[in-house]
Amino acid sequence: MFVSNPKAGRQPYPQALHAVMSIAKAEESRQWLAGWRRLNAGATPLYAFPDLADELGVAQVSVKDESVRSELGSFKALGAPIALVRLILRTFPAQPFDPRGLLEGRHAHLLAHFTVVSATDGNHGKGLAAAAQSIGCRCVIVLHANVSTEREQAIAAYGAKIVRIAGNYDESVQHAAELAASNGWTVVSDTSYEGYEEIPRDVMQGYGTIAAEIIEATAGQPPFTHVFLQGGVGGLAAGIVSYLWEHFAEQRPLFVMVEPEQADCLYQSALLGKPAKATGAVDSVMAGLACGETSPLAWRFLEQSVDYFMTISDEQAVAAMRRLAAGSARDIPLVAGESGVAGLAGLVQLIKRASTATELGLNGDARILLISTEGATAPGVYAELSGETAGSVLARQHAWVRP
Template sequence: MQLISFAQDKKNINNIEFLNSEHAEKVLNFHKSFPMYEKTPLRELKNLASHLGVKNFFVKDESYRFALNAFKVLGGSFAIGSYIAKKLNMDISELPFEKMVSDEIKEKLGNITFVTATDGNHGRGVAWTAKQLGQKAIVYMPKGSSLERFNNIKAEGAEVTITDLNYDDAVRMASENAEKYGWVMVQDTSWEGYQDIPRWIIQGYGTMALEAYQQLSEQPTHIFIQAGVGALAGAVTGFFANAYKGEEKPKITIVEPNAADCIFRTAKAADGRLHFVGGEMNTMMAGLACGEPCDIGWRVLESYADYAISCDDNISAKGMRVLGAPIDSDERIISGESGAAPVGAAIEILANNKYKELRAKLGLDENSVVLCFSTEGATDIENYRAITWDGKECSCENA
């Protein structure tokens, strides 16, 4: 496990007003209009905190989100809602779920095909939203994608293909076909000329951050947040940097698999350029197996994140096992491979003396209040059991 600091020279601070509480409230109100909306739980793991020597340890459990077992639907649904609102010259506040899925709106819109690339959770959220609207979704998955995740997307009525490409090349395929056939691309990766939808997706994740903020019984001193392209990490970082100004801002640490650590590499280079990871990016953290940073998310991170961690898969496996086997009265959390990565990193730094220098650098001590986001449940049951039952990716290697 490696840790680096983001560049300390923050002269050119990027604007993060689009992730402030006012925008997050608008996003939350949109999601609250969904009849299946329920606030996901924030678990207070007091016994784990005591065991690790910190004041408290909170984990937001997104396995309950809209019965889809992951947070990703927040971004996809808000982006699609915002796209429709813009197309109809409306504000998103005028387009609650009931109206968005109405025959009136469908008649005005006509037939739309939404297309995306995904390892599973994002595509399922896009497919689910398209199904609610009576529209079509086409989903491309990277090579090696889980059959269970494939079937979950297909069950939402989408046309799904597991390609022989890595994630970033699958994104390019989706983009090329969107342009060729007039489809609407719904992706959290951004590039020149494609900014609105990824920006809306990032804002959509604000519901999760705002809920956590409202649920917290005390102010966090440290946030560990996972990154794929950096959209989620940017959303959480931007929200909490708006909520807690200056010295009050929690120390924010970005966690990635070392096979796909594009944020870590970009932060380490500190040369103003985005740095990519190519190839197959072999990691069990499928939701984080992204080699090309989202420039919108990166601009938030470079100004407001503090540290980046690149870690082995066994760090995530450790998080999955600890959350699944809680101490005493702590509540159990079923967390998937990508969801448990930040928890595993925080636990390993706190519990393993091999990382005492990292612990000191991060300022983790008996006064620390840690916040993590478990962004998915067991979305691949076979792999979840292989890790938690059979000891796959044994973290004893770190002892």
């Protein structure tokens, strides 16, 4: 499914949105995270894929590889830690806490009884658990039925208490809220709902680091014409869109939103013109995108900026995983997880539709940006879907030499 968004415009970044998220706040978050030991030093790679660009008939395809952002294996290492730090600073204004000191654990003795809770499909929960462990507070993670045991174990390894429910993601969000209310805990969620926007805003603001690195890496080069973004509840997309929109203003790139066909809440939001729920079973192999309800806060950014919304099948995502893993003479082999390849899967489908490709300007002048948001965060799932272990792909990556 594919639809254009009549509300998307080319105006400068609105002041009302700037008051919520801005480049200045994103840069502050970036500086706070710079010393966190769980993040790898420096920017993540922005790889060119010239053979893939030739296959698709476009000028350039570039992929930002978030799998190596940290030991956590995904972009979520940028959101939850910042949200937790800002939450603690607001909650304990009388304490002499500083952001870097918190992440270094210097104030752990004062936070041992402070508890945060969140629902997750995997990556957000792992990021929150790792941040809580570094800071020294307690963390409870609620997992729904479709989260794999492999992902559960990865979160528990960071000291989080795991609570399992039988329902789906949205039901796990509700259960986390109930636990917080009955125990005096604080929800640290990456999706917003009525009366709950401050923490999701902080999560989204953390993702601005990705956009900042992209702009720095491409300084002096022609800007990207198209950016394909993953769906989910919309948080990542809002964080990236807000930064690029503020930076480029009316000259911003064309944004395309891609999500699983059975978890189409953002596509439905575009049809209805307001935050909506998915119409499918929300059981995609793209676990990080298997979300049933749009974040209202994220939608405030997306409804005015995302030019097109589309859905893809699980099979199309798997094909994209395999293409990136395979590499080629000029394309580095890349470990990209099932949720990380949605943008490429969407691009491939649009290129196959000649009239749509023409409408979007997907031609020999198009410079495409994709963000691979995760690596093999569930190694067993990755191997099953891609037909090759992540270790095998990485071995070929290390041996790859571009001619």
